[in-house]
Amino acid sequence: MRKSIATVSVSGTLVEKLEAIAAAGFDGVEIFENDLLACPLPPEEVRARAADLGLGIDLYQPFRDFEGVPAEVLAGNLRRAEHKFRVMERLGADLLLVCSNVSPAAIGGDELAAEQLRLLAERAAAHGIRIAYEALAWGRHVNEYLHAWRIARLADHPGLGVCLDSFHILSRGSDPIGIEAIPGEKIFFLQLADAPLLAMDVLQWSRHYRCFPGQGNFDLAGLVESVRRAGYVGPLSLEVFNDVFRQASAERTALDGMRSLIALEQGAHERGAYERGAHERGAHEQGAHEVTHPAVPAGFAFAELADTGAVGGMLAALGFARTGTHPTKPVELWEQGGARLLLNATGADPALIAIGLDSPDPAGAAKHAESLLSPILPRERTSEEARLEAVAAPDGTEIFFCDDAWLADFVPSGPVPGPVTGIDHVALAQPWHHFDEAALFYRSVLGLRPQESLELPDPYGLLRSKAMSGPDGAVRVVVNIAQVGADHLPWQHVALACDDVVAVARRLRREHPGLLLPIPGNYYDDLEARHEVDPGLRDLGVLYDRDEHGAFLHVYTVTVGRVFFEIVQRIGGYQGYGAGNAPIRLAVQHAAGH
């Protein structure tokens, strides 16, 4: 489908916006009126600039507070509209968005609104312009999309249809399946925005917290499927008001918007196919919303860290051993049980720099990532080396899609026994202005499912933390984001799974004092008030959490460079990450001067 975006969705002057939007591959734009008003170019030149960039002007918006008014107000509103029609002619735009009236002057009444909108459509038609009528979620008399459609049908003018905006529909909890009651040719335009679920005034929610499809909590694939079933053939257009996007790079935001539409199309398509199949089978099974990605990983192949020696020393203390060396790169393989870590002597300070994922189809996964505009990383390799497909995550971490071949490069010396069974999860650090981009990347490119976002108090600000996981928890990624405005990144870490954290902690506290983070006694005073726990946890500095499925024991190492390790034990079906203990960890890390 044709892809558009409202100019308000990205930062910059109008010309900068158009350039960034064209560079991201969009077909068209909605011109947001305020962007035009502040632009020194006359409408004719904006039109020419857009045409030169290959962008159509799909919509001019918004025209406010028109319908359902007393006769004496109507004359002034029509006069306003005539001015806008002339601007649109100069701009070469033939579709005007009319939002439902929010003015106290509106008296409402469907027949009155229909009559006045028909009049507007007639006037517009004289300029070759059509009217798309939209119900704002906070409209005074009209705030439901089916109500807008009722009025448009009553008006019965070929130049009058509706504009559907996913935010206005889903923020009110309206069911989008009703869209299928609207003939496709009367849906003149479709605006898409996702949003996190927030309990706040809907107008403020709309103006500050919208985000691109797949970055929030709305089921946009379902809405798009209903729009498609209705027979709509117009553009998918993004209209996002977002405080962070307003100050971010226009190029990066526009590209991310395009990625969201491609992912939505892929998802909507697959979902649609699935649902149609399910319908033909006469069943509507649980799981109809699942979309299979060729990239969904089956587990962690490895985690790769930059090292100057300190990480290797820590791994040795943790019971890892070096089992191989890359033939041509300064990279070592360290193993214990099922966990494999690569140490890369790049010269940089210790940090987590790459993740290898076990992929059922590495080439397919890379192709999928590329279709979602993820940069494929160039790899230097000799003809003997394994071919590795890699893409860059939004924070720059390299993501490798692996089959077993990569291991052969290292000629590993054999298994290293030990209590560590594998990598439980990795925690990456995200700059605050790339939070939404990261959420979309892990969801769409890797097919991980987002879990709840958490806020963790750090001594110097809140952290936001979002966990994402693949099927059966085989791959778990936690993205930690510094508070908006923070000038430092959170730490990264690799969490190693084991079956007996207490035994591991006992050995490490004895043999390597100072390796594990000290945990304050005050923490245990509280823990023992809340739960009946083994007093040995206090002596060994082991942290504890539980949820309705089971329990969690964990310890942290001290930090080297930007990174530390965690050793975790999941008991029963515990699903979390010990987030309740993270503030304790953060305070101790800060106090230790890390």
Add this chain to the structure above:
Amino acid sequence: MRKSIATVSVSGTLVEKLEAIAAAGFDGVEIFENDLLACPLPPEEVRARAADLGLGIDLYQPFRDFEGVPAEVLAGNLRRAEHKFRVMERLGADLLLVCSNVSPAAIGGDELAAEQLRLLAERAAAHGIRIAYEALAWGRHVNEYLHAWRIARLADHPGLGVCLDSFHILSRGSDPIGIEAIPGEKIFFLQLADAPLLAMDVLQWSRHYRCFPGQGNFDLAGLVESVRRAGYVGPLSLEVFNDVFRQASAERTALDGMRSLIALEQGAHERGAYERGAHERGAHEQGAHEVTHPAVPAGFAFAELADTGAVGGMLAALGFARTGTHPTKPVELWEQGGARLLLNATGADPALIAIGLDSPDPAGAAKHAESLLSPILPRERTSEEARLEAVAAPDGTEIFFCDDAWLADFVPSGPVPGPVTGIDHVALAQPWHHFDEAALFYRSVLGLRPQESLELPDPYGLLRSKAMSGPDGAVRVVVNIAQVGADHLPWQHVALACDDVVAVARRLRREHPGLLLPIPGNYYDDLEARHEVDPGLRDLGVLYDRDEHGAFLHVYTVTVGRVFFEIVQRIGGYQGYGAGNAPIRLAVQHAAGH
């Protein structure tokens, strides 16, 4: 009254918090439990550290989900409480905050809650501890402060009283006058927080947007007056959860908190005296809420700009003339009509660096500012020079309190005729993390009244703008704040009043092309759709706004360094600042590369 603050209100580790709080002059602290849990020091050492710093531990908080539960839950809750009593004994804290139960396990019922709280108070008394019961605004069964008092009275135990929290009372719209129904000795603690009025979930509002008294919209003076009338003699204690404070300097935040309590005490005292007086006179006049400040300015004496020559050139073009020179400093006086500007050859790039205010009592104003912890600026002067009292605003701008004597230093050559009649307003630029501090400074130190905050879309992010004005608009100050996370400051400007902007614009466009900011034709296409305006405005690039009181005409100069000038004409009783036109200005300024 004794002054306290909860440790959660400032950033840092617990020890850093205590140090900052002591340095700001507080008498005591509420220990927020999570701060203790994450602290490596045992409670005895925290107690000693606080004592060394001269801080009492006035409250330990919070203890959650205790009352109104089935018998089988009660046993566990009492066990939890015994653990906390032991911690409090080690800490030397004798007052525990118990929040009303939010757990789904709570079954409610006033008699049950009272019975269980009485039992808790009995157990606590054995440790020399008292219980302060508080209604959370989102409590499951108890969410009104009078309901908490009803239960505490029913429990009837000398060791059980209520804790009042201004946020929980005022966020629900409850009337604080009911506090006067509570005997003062049963009010065990008073927590104060202000907040901006936000239409959002009350829990999120409470956890992220609280601020210090005077920084938000609540009438805290009225609440404190009711608490005082009830006979409460305990501390005024700040309990503020604020995302910005969490990442700001603890020292600066603690000092600002202390300033808010001093201002509240001054205001509450004056208000109380006034109301008591009014009551004795048998009248309750309009204006009872007005508090007179010795610092309230009667007008602008001058604005002072750093200059390297460009500002002087611009002033000459605007019709100003140099009328005097300071005898010992590189400062020139420029005048036109009633407007006086000082140009200071500091060597720095052009910027607004100081404001002189006509003060009825300069020494009293400075003393008032000093009582509110504003730094008094040292002034070098010879014995012949006028004595000038100055304080630093939060953004570093110097604020001078002037009588007429300052002018004599310059021996001005005489009046300069011209259309400019004076300074209409000045617009200062504030870093985003000092927004609340600035609001409190201008309100408490200068006695200006805050007007509504606005959000202005800039091409690269939103600006927040807050106007504050003195009586009759004699002094108007606009504080512009960059969007949270922005790494640049907004521009500053001086707005000059005149009686005929069109004439001024005509002369300047003709004689000094390039001096005034060009305004896009698209702006006028829209303006003419909205209003019947003189087409001459378009030709001269004059901007237009209107409100219910009158109209506003204005033009902007281009920017030099960090600063520009605006020339404004108020017609009728127009009260605003043309904020609707600011986005046009911002876009043109950015496009011009300023």
